Amino acid sequence: MEDVLQKNSQLFDALAKDKQQNKILNYSSVGGIMLSQKEQKQKIDKWNSFWDANKKQLLKSKLISEGAKLGFKPTTYTAFFDHLDANFKPISYQDYLKISALQLQEFISEKNGFFTISTLVKVAPEQRDPFVKSTSVKDGLLAIDRQQMNETFFSTLNSDFNSLVNYSFVAVILILFFFFRRVELVIISCIPIALTGIVTAGIMGLFNIELNIFSMIVCTLIFGHGVDFSIFMTSALQKEYTTGKNEIAIYRTSIILAVITTILGIGALIFAKHPALQSISSISLIGVFAALIITFIFYPILFKLFLSNRPKNGKAPFELRSFINGILSFLYYGLGGALMSGFCLTIMKILPLKEETKMNGFRYLISKFMKSVLYTNPFVRKKVINIHNEDFKKPAVIIANHSSFLDILAVGMLSPKIIYLVSDWVYNSPVFGATVKKAGFYPVSEGLEGGLEHLRKKIDEGYSLMVFPEGTRSESNQIKRFHKGAFYLAEHFNLDIVPIVIHGTSEVLPKGDFIIYDGSITVSILDRITSENLSFGKNYTERTKQISTYFRSEFKKIREQLEGSDYFKKMILTSFDYKELEIINNVKKNLNTNLEAYYSLNKYINSKAKILHLNNDYGQLDLLLTLQEPQRKVDSYTTDEEKHAVAKTNYIVKKRAIHHLENLNPALLKQYDVVLISNENYSSIIEEIVTVSSCIILINSSSLKDSLLNFGYTCTNKEDKILVLNKE
Structure with missing residues (x-):
């Protein structure tokens, strides 16, 4: 001392x-x-x-x-x-x-x-x-130094607070994932939570409200409010997405009550004279109102933008991985197309090579680029079937069915010696236009007659002509009517016809969508139809009809080979994505139990049948029947109001002829090709049902058989879970 x-x-x-x-x-x-x-x-x-x-x-x-x-x-x-x-x-x-x-x-x-x-x-x-x-x-x-010590202490406290917030945020993410079981829902729920914190901090900066130990404590309260409000609104929007019923007002009332409680409990401190109390009150008011506005205004827009609007427009709800893959694939395609356009406008002109050599190399580059785009998604399986060993060395008119943008890539990757007949938007595209013109593609809007000499020159150089005879993309896996243009060209130039059947692209990348879904693409090259082969007709008009019929029959065979009982299962389950978990589990359980039986129905029901379906499900069987055959028309009825509401909101309903009836009275006035009963609780109305069809199919409803036999029906087919009854 x-x-x-x-x-x-x-x-x-x-x-x-x-x-x-x-x-x-x-x-x-x-x-x-x-x-x-x-x-x-x-x-x-x-x-x-x-x-x-x-x-x-x-x-x-x-x-x-x-x-x-x-x-x-x-x-x-x-x-x-x-x-x-x-x-x-x-x-x-x-x-x-x-x-x-x-x-x-x-x-x-x-x-x-x-x-x-x-x-x-x-x-x-x-x-x-x-x-x-x-x-x-x-x-x-x-x-x-007291000031420095305070700053150091505050910095340490701030660091600890940030760590606490980060840990809390991770905990919130895990809790959200436990309840919602979808990464996409968790991400969308977390965005307003994070945005509330950013907006609150920004407003504090505008008003020069310093962050201190008191405001840190209040920030935890704001964070908790943001989490609560986001969960409330997610539940409300998910409920509306599931059933189509708007119950947001109930959840908004709960949120408003929480805001009022906070204002009364903490916001009143704004009138206190102590700076610390005023700081607590100011930050709590700013944070709570920011959370309220973001939850009420921004969050519903965000949810609808990424989830609700797509099914309303007839598109599948996206998965995060598929969404990212789709964006990357299209970015790669767009960037590659722009680079090739730049290449052909600049570097190709100064290359010291013969024009023919440059064009062959350029065409080879285009073909390989098309293949690389198709293979950018590892979750899409690709297969080319060429049992006739077609090498495209001899010029021909190539025809293929067209239901997706990927069809162009699927054909283009087969050979560099193919000339496309393209639409104006492709020909004049600022991204691909230069490449398309340099490659010699021809715009069909200018008419075939004006382009015959151009096409003849390309044929003489060894190129084949690629035409989609349907003219435009189909919105389903159904092949539309063939136009005569391709067959006119084959007759005019005396060329063979090479049919190429493309399967799976309508499910992998449907028309009007940009998301590439998991699936498989199969390209089947059929045998050449030579110009001398008159079995398909003597002129291009006859050949249009007969080759169209042949093409449809081959496509049907390929579908039968490739589309097993579980082919549309993932697509159906995807259509229920982001609905309430109980419903998704119910649909999964039903499909796992009955999918084989549902698939077997296809052989008993015509491809263009009018069907009345009495059920007690969420519409999954109706989806399967119309996905298998898009021309079927289904009137579906269930007594369960919730299941009826859920079934109506499915995006596939907007793409197929499925009508969910509010009551049976309109159906009893019609005639159907088939009445399908998949629930035994309709025994009381059998007498009315027998008047609308001569064919009734029971699935998991065998107890109704005796009643139908009493009305003159006979059992014509019996299979596991399925009974087919017809009346003469």
């Missing part, structure tokens, strides 16, 4: 000089009161050397004589004389601490024999750094 007191005395003297030199504003120290024993002894020695015996005696005699003149007795000064004659000795620091009036304990501390004495120094902002720097280099002194 002696050393500490000595150093404190030195500091006291230094601070006194600094104050005189205006290096500091003020200071508070015990250095002028609490001295070390060494300094005390020096002062005692100085005292004793000054008050020798002569001075003391002189002082006493003077006081007594002068006091007597004023009427004081000699004994008046006894206490003073005793003090003057006292033998002073240094006192210990414990003796100093006993003087409670000095409050020395505020400046002195001791722990395990380690002593510290604190001195408070007040400095101006510009004096702060020089003073701290000069003091810190002195031995035995530790300069603690």
Whole structure:
């Protein structure tokens, strides 16, 4: 302690000089009161050397004589004389601490024999750094900058708070995933939560509201509100997405009540005079209102943009992986097309090669690029069937069915010696236009007659002509009517016809969509139909009809080979994505149990049949029947209102002729090719049902068989879970 007191005395003297030199504003120290024993002894020695015996005696005699003149007795000064004659000795620091009036304990501390004495120094902002720097280099002194310490403490607290928020956010994500079971729903739910924090911080910055320990505490409350509001609104929007019923008002009421409670409980502190209370209130009001506005306005728009609007427009709800794959594939295609256009406009012109060599290389590059685009998605299986070993060396007119943008790539990858007849938007595209023109593609809008010489020149160079005889893409896997153009060209140029059947692209990338879904693409190259082969007709008009019939029959065979019972299963399950988990599990369970039986129905129901379906499901069987044969028309009825509502909102309903009936009365006035009953609870209306069709198929409803036999039906086919009954 002696050393500490000595150093404190030195500091006291230094601070006194600094104050005189205006290096500091003020200071508070015990250095002028609490001295070390060494300094005390020096002062005692100085005292004793000054008050020798002569001075003391002189002082006493003077006081007594002068006091007597004023009427004081000699004994008046006894206490003073005793003090003057006292033998002073240094006192210990414990003796100093006993003087409670000095409050020395505020400046002195001791722990395990380690002593510290604190001195408070007040400095101006510009004096702060020089003073701290000069003091810190002195031995035995530790300069603690209160502002810096507060900043360090706040920084540490802020870091801990950020870590806490991050951990909380991870916990929220895990909880959301546990309840919603979809990454997409979790991401969409988290966006308004994060946005609330960003907006709150931005408003705090605009109004110069500093982040302090109090505001950090309030931020946790805001974060919790944001999570609650987001979960409430996700549940409401998911409910509307599932059934089509708008129940958002109920959930909004709950949110508003939470906001009102917060305003009354914490927002009222805005009227307090204490800055900390005002800070708490201000931030809570800003955060809660930001969460409210984002949840009420922005979040529904976000949910509808990414989830609700697609099914309403007849498109499948996207999966995150498929969405990313689709964007990457189209970006790759667009960038590659732009690069090739730039290549043919610049580099090709200056290459020191023959024009024929450059064109062959350019055409080969286009073909390989088309193949690379098709293979950018690893979740789409590709297969080319070429049992007739077609090499496209001999020019021909190539025809193929057309239901997807991918059909162009699927044919283009087969050979570089193919010329497409393209639409105007492709021919004049700023991205692909230069490539298309350089490759010799021909715009069909200009008419075949005007382009015959151009096409003849390309045929003479060994190129085949690629035509989609349907003229435009089909919206399903159904082949549309063939136009005569392709067959006219084959007759005019005396060319063979090479039919190519493309299967799977209508499911992988449907018309009007940009998302590439998981699936498989099969390209089957059929045998050449030579120009001398008259079995398909003697002129192009006859050949159009007969080759169209042949093409459809071959496509049907390929579908029968490739489309097993589970072919449309993933597509059907995808159509229920983001609906309530209980419904999704119910549909999965139903398909896992009955999918083979559902698939077998296809052989008992005509491809263009009008069907009345009495059921108790969410419409999954109706979807399968119309996906198998798009020309079927289904009137579906269920007594369960919730299942009826869910079935109506399915996006496939907008692409197929499926009508979900509110009641059976309209159906009882029609005639159907087939009545399909998949639930046994319709026994009470059998008498009415038998009037609308001569064919009734029971699936999982064998108990209704006897009732139908009583109405003159006979069982013509019996299969596991399926009974087919007909009436003459």
